[in-house]
Amino acid sequence: MVRLVVTGTPGVGKTTVAIELSKAYDAPVVDINEIIRPVLKWDPELQTSLVIDEVKARELIREDLGGAGSYIIDTVAINLIDKSLIDWCIVLRLDPRQVMDRLLKRNWPRCKIVENVLAEVVGSPLNLAIDVFGRDRVIEVDTTNKDAHEVANHIVNQLTVGVPVIGVVDWLDTLDTDFILNLSRELDDCLAQ
Numbered sequence: 001m002v003r004l005v006v007t008g009t010p011g012v013g014k015t016t017v018a019i020e021l022s023k024a025y026d027a028p029v030v031d032i033n034e035i036i037r038p039v040l041k042w043d044p045e046l047q048t049s050l051v052i053d054e055v056k057a058r059e060l061i062r063e064d065l066g067g068a069g070s071y072i073i074d075t076v077a078i079n080l081i082d083k084s085l086i087d088w089c090i091v092l093r094l095d096p097r098q099v100m101d102r103l104l105k106r107n108w109p110r111c112k113i114v115e116n117v118l119a120e121v122v123g124s125p126l127n128l129a130i131d132v133f134g135r136d137r138v139i140e141v142d143t144t145n146k147d148a149h150e151v152a153n154h155i156v157n158q159l160t161v162g163v164p165v166i167g168v169v170d171w172l173d174t175l176d177t178d179f180i181l182n183l184s185r186e187l188d189d190c191l192a193q
Contacts, residue, residue, distance in 0.1 A: 002027055002159070003065075005073040005081060007129060008092035009120040011102035013143050013151065017092060018074035020152030027070035032077060035064045047109055054080060061085070076125070078132050089133045090155055093169045095144040096120045097179070111190035118183050121171045130166070140168040 002025045006018045015029075022029045033040065033049065036057040040049040051057050057080045065071065065085050073081065078089065094102075096117045103113040119125065129138045139158050143151050158165060172180070 001087075002070045002072075003068075003085060003087045004071075004090055004159075005075065005078055005086050005088075006090045006092065007074075007076055007078050008094070008125050009099055009116045010076065010108075011099045011106075011116070012092040012094040012120070013148055014074045014076075014092055016148035017090075017143070017151050017155070018072045020148045021072045021090075021155060024152055024156050025070055025072070027072050030065065030071045030073045032061065032073055032075040032080070036060050036077075036080065047112055051077070051080065058082060078129060081132070083133050083137075086133060086137065088159060089129045089138050091126045091129045091138060091140045092151070093123075093126070093140060093142050093144075094120065096171055096175065096183075098144060110186070111193070114183055114186045114190060118187055121175065121180060121183065123169075123171070126166070135166060136164050139165045141165075142169050 004021060004027075006014050006021065008014055018029045021027070036051065038060070039051055039053040039057045041052045042048075043050050057077075061080055062082055062085065073086075075081075099120050100113060100117045103116060108116075126138070126140055139155065141151060141154060141158075146154075
């Protein structure tokens with residue numbers, strides 16, 4: 001039995017990697033948004049769905065997954081998942097410049113792109129995963145310049161070894177300072193609106 005959650009900033013490849021892992025483990029991909037749909041509300045200003053009742057959302061997820069066998073969850077909302085429902089949390093990382101390119105291709109609003117790229121720069125999804133599931137159940141994977149099949153194979157190998165992996169990337173050390181400063185200024189402009 002394998003119970004995984006695949007997370008990371010939007011654009012890092014969560015869905016495609018989850019599908020590859022689903023094939024590798026013959027396990028269904030679970031759409032958390034479908035489970036918690038009764039407690040989601042679309043916010044047109046933020047251009048995202050908001051959870052209006054986190055307690056109810058957690059309850060719905062527990063009810064749906066509590067007796068299930070193997071599954072792969074693809075979500076950014078890992079804080080809603082009880083850690084007893086997950087064996088491993090896989091945090092996908094991607095060069096923030098590539099995250100920006102992917103989100104631009106999706107025609108996302110500029111402020112939403114900047115917010116998510118900065119989240120990748122500082123490792124927000126990794127930090128949240130450690131907070132929610134603990135360091136001993138997190139595997140961080142750099143997906144930069146790798147296809148989904150290659151990433152999934154790497155994850156399967158890591159899970160076979162059974163050792164957590166944290167500290168794979170530090171974008172603050174590798175990115176050009178001007179790139180980060182420009183993002184920071186853009187975020188300030190977004191927040192001032």
